[in-house]
Amino acid sequence: EPEVTQTPSHQVTQMGQEVILRCVPISNHLYFYWYRQILGQKVEFLVSFYNNEISEKSEIFDDQFSVERPDGSNFTLKIRSTKLEDSAMYFCASRGSSGEGDTQYFGPGTRLTVL
């Protein structure tokens, strides 16, 4: 069964450093998302991406964040200068065309720890 994959599973970084979180969505999916979950809190939407551009973003997704689909398979989230409060689990999700309804399929997540 196709699945969303994410690398790395755990990333530890120093405050102020740049990190890139990588995702490989399900092939033939068209819509891509990043969510995050701070420990003990609910899952929050960050950004959605369609047709090679951001379609929607939340207040959390400020200038420190960027997303990119550098090739036909990867979808990345970059945090330019990490802060302590960026420590969270980051989930990538993808969704197919309207034929699949509105189901988003999630990856296993990357746990980001900022020291």
Add this chain to the structure above:
Amino acid sequence: AQSVTQLGSHVSVSEGALVLLRCNYSSSVPPYLFWYVQYPNQGLQLLLKYTSAATLVKGINGFEAEFKKSETSFHLTKPSAHMSDAAEYFCAVSSLSGNTPLVFGKGTRLSVIA
């Protein structure tokens, strides 16, 4: 704007007992509703979804949920709990159209006691 409220951050049931996890939503447009499960150290797995067809939705692992528009609810149930059901459960809402993100509730941790 859409929102989800999950009553009870932690629910504990005995093995074999009924599982009832509550979810109420707020949406100004017809909603899609979802239940996701998160096992320890894993990602989010779709349990079931409501997309304006049948109001009683059956999902994986014996779970089901009923959409009640008049009560703006989408409670998750399972007749008989198994130890393997212990996990975090998230209710989520999105709108019927467009590339809309999911709005999640705070989650309910289900514990199953032997």
